[in-house]
Amino acid sequence: MTQVEERHTIAVLVDNEPGVLARVIGLFSGRGYNIDSLTVAEVDAERSRSRINIVTHGTAQVIEQIKALLDKLVPVHRVADLTIDGPSVERELALIKVVGGREQLVQALRLADFMHARLVDSSIESFVFEITGASDQIDAFIHLIEPLGLTEVSRAGVVAMARGPASLGRDDS
Amino acid sequence: MSATSAMPRTEVQTQPLTGSEVVLKALVEQGVDVVFGYPGGAVLPLYDAIFKQNSIRHILVRHEQGAVHAAEGYARSTGKVGVVLVTSGPGATNTVTGLTDALMDSVPVVCLTGQVPTHMIGNDAFQEADTVGITRPCTKHNYLVKEPARLAQVIHEAFHVARSGRPGPVVVDLPKDVLMGPAPYTPKETVRHKTYNPRVEPQADAIERALDLMAEARRPIFYVGGGVINAGPEACAAVTDLIRRTGFPVTLTLMGLGAFPASDPQFVGMLGMHGTYEANLAMHGCDVMVAIGSRFDDRVTGRLDSFSPGSRKIHIDIDPSSINKNVPVELGIVADAGRAVAALLEGWRARGLQPDGAKLGPWWDQIKAWQSRDSLRFRQSGDVIKPQHAIRRLYELTQGRETYITTEVGQHQMWAAQHFKFEQPRHWMTSGGLGTMGYGLPAAMGVQVAHPDALVIDIAGEASWVMNMQEMSTILQYRLPVKSFILNNSYMGMVRQWQEFFHGNRYSESYMDSLPDFVKLAEAFGAVGLRATKADELDDVIKEMIAVDRPVICDVVVDRAENVYPMIPGGAAHNEIKLSPEDDAPVRGSEHGMVLV
Numbered sequence: 048m049t050q051v052e053e054r055h056t057i058a059v060l061v062d063n064e065p066g067v068l069a070r071v072i073g074l075f076s077g078r079g080y081n082i083d084s085l086t087v088a089e090v091d092a093e094r095s096r097s098r099i100n101i102v103t104h105g106t107a108q109v110i111e112q113i114k115a116l117l118d119k120l121v122p123v124h125r126v127a128d129l130t131i132d133g134p135s136v137e138r139e140l141a142l143i144k145v146v147g148g149r150e151q152l153v154q155a156l157r158l159a160d161f162m163h164a165r166l167v168d169s170s171i172e173s174f175v176f177e178i179t180g181a182s183d184q185i186d187a188f189i190h191l192i193e194p195l196g197l198t199e200v201s202r203a204g205v206v207a208m209a210r211g212p213a214s215l216g217r218d219d220s
Numbered sequence: 221m222s223a224t225s226a227m228p229r230t231e232v233q234t235q236p237l238t239g240s241e242v243v244l245k246a247l248v249e250q251g252v253d254v255v256f257g258y259p260g261g262a263v264l265p266l267y268d269a270i271f272k273q274n275s276i277r278h279i280l281v282r283h284e285q286g287a288v289h290a291a292e293g294y295a296r297s298t299g300k301v302g303v304v305l306v307t308s309g310p311g312a313t314n315t316v317t318g319l320t321d322a323l324m325d326s327v328p329v330v331c332l333t334g335q336v337p338t339h340m341i342g343n344d345a346f347q348e349a350d351t352v353g354i355t356r357p358c359t360k361h362n363y364l365v366k367e368p369a370r371l372a373q374v375i376h377e378a379f380h381v382a383r384s385g386r387p388g389p390v391v392v393d394l395p396k397d398v399l400m401g402p403a404p405y406t407p408k409e410t411v412r413h414k415t416y417n418p419r420v421e422p423q424a425d426a427i428e429r430a431l432d433l434m435a436e437a438r439r440p441i442f443y444v445g446g447g448v449i450n451a452g453p454e455a456c457a458a459v460t461d462l463i464r465r466t467g468f469p470v471t472l473t474l475m476g477l478g479a480f481p482a483s484d485p486q487f488v489g490m491l492g493m494h495g496t497y498e499a500n501l502a503m504h505g506c507d508v509m510v511a512i513g514s515r516f517d518d519r520v521t522g523r524l525d526s527f528s529p530g531s532r533k534i535h536i537d538i539d540p541s542s543i544n545k546n547v548p549v550e551l552g553i554v555a556d557a558g559r560a561v562a563a564l565l566e567g568w569r570a571r572g573l574q575p576d577g578a579k580l581g582p583w584w585d586q587i588k589a590w591q592s593r594d595s596l597r598f599r600q601s602g603d604v605i606k607p608q609h610a611i612r613r614l615y616e617l618t619q620g621r622e623t624y625i626t627t628e629v630g631q632h633q634m635w636a637a638q639h640f641k642f643e644q645p646r647h648w649m650t651s652g653g654l655g656t657m658g659y660g661l662p663a664a665m666g667v668q669v670a671h672p673d674a675l676v677i678d679i680a681g682e683a684s685w686v687m688n689m690q691e692m693s694t695i696l697q698y699r700l701p702v703k704s705f706i707l708n709n710s711y712m713g714m715v716r717q718w719q720e721f722f723h724g725n726r727y728s729e730s731y732m733d734s735l736p737d738f739v740k741l742a743e744a745f746g747a748v749g750l751r752a753t754k755a756d757e758l759d760d761v762i763k764e765m766i767a768v769d770r771p772v773i774c775d776v777v778v779d780r781a782e783n784v785y786p787m788i789p790g791g792a793a794h795n796e797i798k799l800s801p802e803d804d805a806p807v808r809g810s811e812h813g814m815v816l817v
């Protein structure tokens with residue numbers, strides 16, 4: 048088997064019960080697997096289901112292990128590998144703070160406009176921008192704005208979904 | 221978490237049950253007849269409820285680790301779920317080794333732990349421990365029950381999870397207020413569990429592909445593990461039938477011993493680090509490997525990059541995460557071993573296939589040549605008792621009896637695996653995955669509780685045995701005629717062996733100084749103490765041990781310098797086997813191998 052490491056986005060539908068996130072995270076930390084990004088929120092209040100999106104990387108063998116181990120967890124309903132199951136969309140949201148003089152802030156605003164970031168807070172010496180997009184888009188924005196007085200970044204982590212009609216979790220009981 | 225119905229069906233109850241009564245009622249409905257436990261503040265309500273009933277027997281252990289191993293022995297010798305009951309805090313933390321052992325060896329155990337009342341959780345209350353946090357990585361699943369309404373369902377679910385799929389330990393943490401207050405009883409659900417439903421049926425096309433590979437094989441081997449024993453006696457019978465109908469050789473893992481009769485000529489012995497020469501070389505040289513309920517553990521595979529390099533591998537396992545974990549296989553079949561083998565048998569018959577002497581002849585000739593090296597040989601001469609000889613004699617003198625063997629961990633364990641022959645499943649209980657010294661005595665106790673009339677023997681090393689020797693008190697209390705057959709070499713023999721091979725004979729802290737006088741110790745506990753120091757005393761001592769219908773500690777003083785052979789050093793390949801002290805094949809501690817345990 049190949050030793051090349053690949054990045055995978057895995058979506059997990061779980062019962063929203065205490066400790067479920069600890070089980071998922073414990074599985075990764077206990078076995079030395081990587082978590083590059085993790086998001087979790089309830090997605091079905093009526094049935095008390097949460098969705099966890101995990102971005103990880105590893106060899107094909109490790110990715111297969113991760114999915115099998117996740118699937119074995121008792122509160123897990125479904126596991127989907129969005130990276131191999133077909134095309135998918137991935138989005139991330141970030142808040143980015145720039146602190147600086149007038150000159151820099153004007154430049155930052157221009158850059159934000161160009162990158163489709165929104166101004167969500169401003170003061171005499173600072174701006175907070177909100178940007179949504181693919182992770183590399185956000186990386187690019189951060190990279191560009193860095194010299195203009197970037198002081199803080201808060202990223203929500205990746206949320207992802209398969210393209211087309213296939214869906215995770217509404218069909219099982 | 222519970223099954224699909226939103227509202228649990230509640231029985232009409234004139235007088236509401238307490239949480240403790242609900243727990244016991246659920247245990248009874250689950251078929252539990254015995255619980256191994258130790259009381260304490262948080263579980264007093266449960267102990268009070270136990271006092272008032274007769275359906276469930278409670279065995280009072282002397283240490284909570286012993287309770288878990290006893291439950292493991294009970295479970296592995298019966299196929300039922302073993303049940304443990306302990307208090308909060310130290311009671312719960314004392315179970316961690318046992319739970320980890322059960323997790324590694326796939327033993328179904330439900331462990332009920334007391335917890336401080338719900339309103340005090342998180343306050344560093346007296347005897348509070350984060351039991352679900354501590355046991356999360358060493359259980360298959362665990363629960364903290366905060367709502368009385370969920371109590372009965374959680375208990376039922378715990379049994380479902382413990383016994384289905386790849387079995388394992390489940391902890392249910394029970395706050396004292398939940399045990400004391402009223403709680404509704406809900407009967408066992410029969411509907412499908414909403415998330416945990418392991419796949420048991422094999423895919424038909426995978427079975428056909430497996431049959432194709434098996435039919436073409438010229439140098440095949442079955443590699444069968446403890447999963448087949450977990451799948452039940454019918455599964456073992458089916459595997460045995462399949463092996464005989466194919467004429468293929470079979471090797472068993474440490475955990476799989478008894479899944480196929482050891483006396484059968486198709487059995488080539490255990491494989492792995494201390495497996496037979498023929499088993500390991502057959503694994504190395506095979507062209508088709510049929511792995512069933514075995515998990516390619518590092519003790520079995522040795523160096524991964526040279527493990528059975530030329531073979532096409534079929535792996536049948538109920539646990540999808542065991543497939544392709546260490547060794548990539550061509551064909552993984554996720555299924556219950558019994559169902560998969562039944563399907564293979566049907567297909568094998570339907571294709572009209574039979575053992576093909578012409579095709580398999582050269583392979584068997586090769587295997588017989590390897591067998592002629594007699595890799596388990598040892599020489600018993602003179603007064604000093606060779607440990608292997610002691611086990612051979614024990615085996616021979618217990619023939620014709622219903623005998624269950626447990627072991628501790630070390631050299632004696634390997635010699636027991638090599639020299640005691642198991643014809644049936646569920647008669648051999650050893651700590652394989654975790655290698656827990658102190659497993660054997662409490663496990664034997666659990667086996668004896670389940671089989672009061674059988675002969676139950678812990679083949680022990682003196683160092684391991686003292687690790688849980690407090691259980692002698694339990695053994696006496698319940699008049700369990702457990703036999704401790706201690707191969708006393710005054711050393712942590714397995715540690716000493718590695719120090720001899722890999723650390724220049726520097727026996728750092730592996731000599732057992734100040735051992736107790738085991739005969740007097742037996743007497744102090746109220747058991748029978750026996751000792752054999754010379755070879756000609758051995759048979760009489762074994763016979764007496766068997767004849768006495770009481771607990772016996774048998775101190776068999778054996779050769780201190782004996783090593784376990786054959787040996788494949790850690791990190792070496794299956795064809796790098798050291799057969800005996802005279803063998804030139806050096807036990808090389810390769811740099812890579814030395815870091816392995």
Ligand SMILES: Cc1ncc(C[n+]2csc(CCOP(=O)(O)OP(=O)(O)O)c2C)c(N)n1
Pocket residue numbers: 628629630631632633655656657658680681682683684685707709711712713714715
């Ligand atoms: C709880 C625990 N601690 C340490 C070890 C490491 N260990 C493996 S075998 C062994 C020596 C066992 O000595 P003994 O029980 O006398 O058996 P022998 O090898 O002499 O037959 C030790 C210390 C272990 N397996 N388990």
Ligand SMILES: [Mg+2]
Pocket residue numbers: 630681682683707708709710711712713
């Ligand atoms: Mg010893």
